[in-house]
Amino acid sequence: MTTKLLDVENLTMKFGGLVAIDDLSFSAAKDQITSIIGPNGAGKTTVFNCLTGFYKATAGSMFLNKENERLNLKKFSDFKVAQKAGVARTFQNIRLFPQMSVLENLMVAQHNKLMDASGFTILGLFNASSFVNKEKEAVEISKYWLDIIGLTHRADDDAGDLPYGDQRKLEIVRAMCINPHLLCLDEPAAGLNAKESAELNKLLLFIKNEKKTGILLIEHDMSVVMEISDHVVVLNYGKKIFQGSAKETKNSPAVIEAYLGTEE
């Protein structure tokens, strides 16, 4: 059964007189990949910024449905988005911690549980067993994800030294190390070659199927969108102009018009 994970209702975001998002409603399911597509400037990233507390939405509501609670995402900002609500995101440009090792990048994402185990650092300094065990556990989780993206052999290298495609994948698994309910990916395939985007597809399908994490995907690379999305939401000038399956989207006149214009 498909359960709704994210409900966005009548979301509106205005910057002065500019309406970036206009009365947008859609939902994303727990075990599905929902893609948000649209021409440049359609307001896709703004949706993410509202979801992750960067912007305060002018109107509308966003709810995240967990097993037994319904969280109003409007109430979360800053670090609480990840810590309390369980929403992780990536940006269009790569934002790893370039001067930390690959492993450490994944460890930072597991900070909160380690901080609790370290008894506010004091126990950590004395190498208390509770902290050491949690630290080992976190390393195991990191190794698990590194195995999946095939970067185990580079665990101790600086993240900034990885090839571009590997950095993209590392960024996605780093977000997964937060153990999120919803993963928001902003153009993860940008700048990847065909082989790399195929690998990306595999990774995203793995996250969807094995981890049951809902994925919200902004993407221009149609080979990615059409191949893996279960549901597509099309935006143009902040308005939703279409939603449906990948196949339906491909054939929708409204979508074709938004992308290519109309014939005179």
Place this chain on the structure above:
Amino acid sequence: MDTAYFLQQLINGVTLGSVYGLIAIGYTMVYGIIGMINFAHGDIFMVGAFIALISFILFALTSIALPIVLLLTLLIAMVFTACYGWTVEKLAYKPLRKSFRLAPLISALGMSIVLQNYVQAAQGARIKTLQPVIQGGFTFMEDTGFTVSLSYLQIFIILVTIVLMAVFTLLITRTALGRAQRACEQDRTMTALMGINVDRTISITFIIGSSLASVAGMMFVMYYGVIDFYIGFLAGIKAFTAAVLGGIGSIPGAMLGGLLIGLIEVFWSGYISIEYKDIAAFTVLVVVLIFYPTGFLGKPDIEKV
């Protein structure tokens, strides 16, 4: 005699360098995490020295054994000064975090003046003195005509500095908190998106820096025996120089820089002229920055095109 004289200067230099190094760590950590020079840090050091002085005077009225007095004073100075550091950050820097870069710098200068005048008003403007707390020491090489002395106080200062620096190096490299601090240095937005409370991490950085400065203050008041409300200015500038010399943002750099500035100052006073010792330290800074613009251990800012 020459070797003995040299050795003596070396001992004095390392002692002074320890004090500078402890203050410099505070500058370098704050710069690392929020990219701002905390000009009030020298005055935090001064507040630490005053708290240690008051604590010593109060303990002198009791009959507690010396090692316990030292330990308690260390703790008291660290805790109270950390409160000052934390308050300064909350009042003067946190509200300006999203503002333009120069704003917190100016409020830091303001905080520096506030702290100086506050201590002047509360404690008086006159020089305060402290009787030597730790006396005695070793002497050696007496037959060369110049007696080298290594006081217990100097040993205490150097040992405490080494222990504290070791502890804080472990903290930065081994614990989750240290990892979060290093993450904040590189990308605060992304660190917050990892679920890490960035504001708290920054506050803790100020607390650590302030407590290390207070230890330096305690060493200073024990070593020189005289302090006034203005000591934070010169010591602060010297420690800042040390942080820049070692490479600002780098903690081992701050330690190295502190040691170098201490040695330069002492050797200059010992061999050339005591009047120009301050100029010596700053001249070396200028010369070093010409050849190593990011300091000895600083990471060069690589801009990717």
